[in-house]
Amino acid sequence: MAEVIIKEKSGGKQNKKPIKIDMTPMVDLNFLLLMFFMFTSSFTKPNVMDLGLPGKNTVYEPHNVIDYRNQITFIIGENNRIFYHQSSKEDLTEAGLKETDYNGLNVSKIISNAYEKAPRKEIFTIIVKPTDDANYKNFVDMMDNISISKKERYGISDIKPWEKKVYENLIK
Structure with missing residues (x-):
């Protein structure tokens, strides 16, 4: 995870402790959050026009011409x-x-x-x-x-x- 490296120096200076952070778990977490929000969000629904289609039992008279x-x-x-x-x-x-x-x-x-x-x-x-x-x-x-x-x-x-x-x- 996180690793602290301590270097000891002799002298009157203050010891600095460089910190190295492992980002691998953060990448996994970001990926999981991204997938969660993608699956739970609602996308824009397409605009459609409702056409009044005939019922299944409609009988047609194709040879009759409408006056x-x-x-x-x-x-x-x-x-x-x-x-x-x-x-x-x-x-x-x-x-x-x-x-x-x-x-x-x-x-x-x-x-x-x-x-x-x-x-x-x-x-x-x-x-x-x-x-x-x-x-x-x-x-x-x-x-x-x-x-x-x-x-x-x-x-x-x-x-x-x-x-x-x-x-x-x-x-x-």
Whole structure:
């Protein structure tokens, strides 16, 4: 552990006793303390988004196409722009693709109005279609707005070519 070496000198000077300390047990103690604090501390938990996934016993009808009146489509574009429509492939025009902002009240109001006009409210679906130029923050904001509107049926899809054509004509 600690060792004291005494050197005797003859003369009138005071004897100095050099001390040598063995640090090996201190290293072991530091290692044990480090391991203790690493195992007992809590690390930052990752931020995750809760997606409402369907239950295990949900029956799907994949061949049935949802009528455009029972759905609303949001297209997330570039520069923090978001567009929405409730049109079929044949009916979608630049006038039918409307723009809004990410304010939760506006999006919730748009979803509520579309829901009220839906002939079959039990299958009302919100479809989110991010473009290649959309950023992740806008997508998360849109998912938050859907959560605020308390609608449980939603889907995420790629933008269709006919929608992309109308969208690109509108942003030019």
